[in-house]
Amino acid sequence: MFMPKKHTNNSLCSILRHTMFLSLCVTVLLFLGCKDDPEDFVKQDIKEDVVVDNSNNSNNSSEENDNNDDEEDVVVDNSNNSNNSSEENNEVDNPDVFDVTKDANQWIDFTGTTNILEYLESSPMNTPDSPYHLRIKGVNLSTNGSRGSTLRTLYDSLVRYVELDLSGSTGERISNITVGTAPNKKNIVSIILPTSITRVELNVFSGCENLVSAELPNVTYIGHGAFSRLSNLKSVKMPMVQVLNTTNTSTSGVFYDCTSLTEVFLPNIESIGNHAFNRSGLVKITLGSNTPPDLLGADVFRNARNLAYIFVPEKALSNYQNTEKENWGNLKGLLMPVK
Numbered sequence: 165m166f167m168p169k170k171h172t173n174n175s176l177c178s179i180l181r182h183t184m185f186l187s188l189c190v191t192v193l194l195f196l197g198c199k200d201d202p203e204d205f206v207k208q209d210i211k212e213d214v215v216v217d218n219s220n221n222s223n224n225s226s227e228e229n230d231n232n233d234d235e236e237d238v239v240v241d242n243s244n245n246s247n248n249s250s251e252e253n254n255e256v257d258n259p260d261v262f263d264v265t266k267d268a269n270q271w272i273d274f275t276g277t278t279n280i281l282e283y284l285e286s287s288p289m290n291t292p293d294s295p296y297h298l299r300i301k302g303v304n305l306s307t308n309g310s311r312g313s314t315l316r317t318l319y320d321s322l323v324r325y326v327e328l329d330l331s332g333s334t335g336e337r338i339s340n341i342t343v344g345t346a347p348n349k350k351n352i353v354s355i356i357l358p359t360s361i362t363r364v365e366l367n368v369f370s371g372c373e374n375l376v377s378a379e380l381p382n383v384t385y386i387g388h389g390a391f392s393r394l395s396n397l398k399s400v401k402m403p404m405v406q407v408l409n410t411t412n413t414s415t416s417g418v419f420y421d422c423t424s425l426t427e428v429f430l431p432n433i434e435s436i437g438n439h440a441f442n443r444s445g446l447v448k449i450t451l452g453s454n455t456p457p458d459l460l461g462a463d464v465f466r467n468a469r470n471l472a473y474i475f476v477p478e479k480a481l482s483n484y485q486n487t488e489k490e491n492w493g494n495l496k497g498l499l500m501p502v503k
Contacts, residue, residue: 271298280321299332302334303333305337306337327353328356332358338364338365357378359382376398378399384406391419393420398426406433408435410439410460417437419441426445427446432452447473454477459495
């Protein structure tokens with residue numbers, strides 16, 4: 165009985181040894197076939213999973229940002245909608261409100277003085293460098309300055325800086341309405357008068373401190389002081405003017421103290437009142453008449469220190485050089501012929 169038991173025990177030990185040897189072989193083979201640690205594969209898999217998760221998170225973040233952007237867009241849109249709604253309400257409440265979002269050079273047409281005040285009051289504040297352009301028909305410029313007259317109403321309507329084209333209006337003469345009575349005259353930057361106006365009376369534009377240019381296409385007479393003390397005035401077109409008048413007791417001539425007025429063309433001038441260009445910035449004056457005009461005083465060009473040239477028709481140069489009219493003596497040295 166002893167021997168069989170011993171054989172059995174030896175068999176079990178042999179089996180165990182074989183099993184352990186096989187396990188060792190498997191382990192060696194796995195090690196030789198895969199140099200990397202299996203745990204590394206696990207870590208790599210985890211890292212890859214993490215990368216994927218980060219990508220997903222990035223996408224989610226991008227989507228959130230997009231959503232935020234969309235929300236911001238919505239806020240802007242709501243603001244626009246609010247403005248649109250406000251504009252719609254204005255249109256409903258004020259059906260005659262004017263559109264002030266216009267081109268800087270656009271001319272707006274009016275017949276009479278109706279709606280001018282409303283239009284300008286609804287327009288943004290401006291400067292003399294960016295005036296509104298008004299083309300006005302049907303205003304009688306010959307009316308006096310009493311309240312309710314068309315000229316007074318026109319002046320009262322000018323609550324912004326403007327360029328006025330009055331070529332479609334009417335009247336034979338334009339009289340003065342003082343700045344004290346019509347303070348908005350100072351808002352006129354330029355003006356074009358109709359051809360029906362032949363007289364501009366005394367002091368008409370005095371006080372229009374921002375006036376830069378004026379066109380007087382058919383005016384033959386300009387009263388004293390009409391443009392006096394306008395330091396911004398640079399251009400006056402007056403092709404038909406015959407008389408620049410000055411009263412004997414006044415030193416405020418037609419263009420007195422117009423320091424920016426450097427050039428004047430008077431093709432039909434016959435008479436120039438005393439002090440007409442006193443203290444002006446005049447550099448040259450062109451006279452178109454073959455006969456020297458009357459200079460009604462010795463101070464026509466007094467203190468016009470920059471005056472260098474008096475251009476006259478070439479064929480009439482001798483007429484000017486030999487004239488015996490008063491007050492021409494000291495000016496003959498400035499005469500220059502022009503064809």
